[in-house]
Amino acid sequence: MPALIVRIGDWLPRGWPDLFRQLLLYVLADTFYEMARGMADGRANIAFANGERVIDTERTLGLFFEPGLQGLLHNFDWLIDFANTIYLNSQFTVALGFLIWMYLFRNDYYYFFRNM
Structure with a gap:
């Protein structure tokens, strides 16, 4: 090996x-x-x-209040793209990155968090 x-x-x-x-x-x-x-x-x-x-x-x-808020922000395409990027990264990259970090550096706690 x-x-x-x-x-x-x-x-x-x-x-x-x-x-x-x-x-x-x-x-x-x-x-x-x-x-x-x-x-x-x-x-x-x-x-x-x-x-x-x-x-x-x-x-x-x-x-x-959500429809009113969406109506205010509807013309700001860059803000919508930014929010979508943050959401996608939070759902996948951040969550998976946190699990990897826990596994490597806080292994005693990892198994508890994995099972949550």
Whole structure:
């Protein structure tokens, strides 16, 4: 086995087998998530009904301001692009980066956060 692979394995908190186990768990979780999303296809009517209930609740509480806010910001394409980029990075890059950091540098806490 090349020396570099051995050295990296020594540096990993619990070695290569645990790293591969964590990657497998991540891939399995993502696969099941995508399968669940696929099962929800064709049920848009339920999602829209739930959305209408949320809007009704917001109106009742006097919190339904989103259409007005969107109308104000609609002409600022650069701001919309920036917000979309931040959202995408928060959902994927930041969350995955945090898990990698936890695994490598706070391994004792990683397993708790992974299971949350």
